[in-house]
Amino acid sequence: DVLLAYEMNGEPVPYDHGYPVRVLVPSWVGIASIKWVGDIEVSAQPLFSPWNTAFYRLFGPAHPPEGSAPLTRQTLKSAFELASGATLPAGERQVLHGRSWSGAAAIARVDVSTDGGASWRQARLHDDSRSGTWTRWSVPWTPGTPGPTQLLARATDTAGRRQPDVAVPNTQGYLFDAVVRHPVTVVGRHRSTPPRNESS
Structure with a gap:
């Protein structure tokens, strides 16, 4: 392919x-x-080149001194289609969109948290599940109390892999697969002040 x-x-x-x-x-x-x-x-x-044999491996305390096997398949990842630090109005229904992908299998499900990981709910998948492609997803959300919060998306693929809360570190930062905390701020809705009726 x-x-x-x-x-x-x-x-x-x-x-x-x-x-x-x-x-x-x-x-x-x-x-x-x-x-x-x-x-x-x-x-x-x-x-055989230095890149695909020696350089592109995982190095660090959790890996062998000579490094892992050469890197091949991509890890499991998710991302929101929303600017980091976006502001969203309280009390107004939003539809959060994002994409997930896996190098090992098709995406089976995506769970989304709008409260920093305290609670999760399943997102709706918009594409037929296929390996090697992005899978689009969405979930409705009505922001509540104004203030900062973090959005999280966690994918699971058909091979049974699920994104971890924390990635196993390596010195080059390759194959990062942890759930990313996506900061947003919920703001109160501004009410317009009616004009005063001034007599002449």
């Missing part, structure tokens, strides 16, 4: 995205999606 992409949104691939051609490898980490392809060589032997 590897793709050779020469267009993006109907236009030639921009230079910073890999013009003239970029390799896209679904479900794998971004290092496999090579930019600025100039030629392709078919070989019976695997390519």
Whole structure:
């Protein structure tokens, strides 16, 4: 399922995205999606380079001294389609949107918290569950008490993996998969002051 992409949104691939051609490898980490392809060589032997053999591994106290196995599949992740630090009016119904994806399997469900993780409810999935693709989701929310809060989204895939609360650290920060705390502020609705009836 590897793709050779020469267009993006109907236009030639921009230079910073890999013009003239970029390799896209679904479900794998971004290092496999090579930019600025100039030629392709078919070989019976695997390519060995410092990047795919020595550099792109997990290093740190939780990993072997020589590092983990070379990185391949992407982890499980979720993101809100909302600016960090957004302000939302209290008492007005909102629909929160986001996307989740997994390198190992299709997305099975997404749970969302609007109170910093104290409670969770299941989001509605908008796409057929397929491996290697984003899955769009949404959940309605009517913000209550004004003040800061944190939105959280936690995905589970069909392989049984669920995003953890805390990621296992590594020195380069690769494959971060923890639930991200998305800050927002709920603000009170402003009421307009009626004009005074002044006599002449």
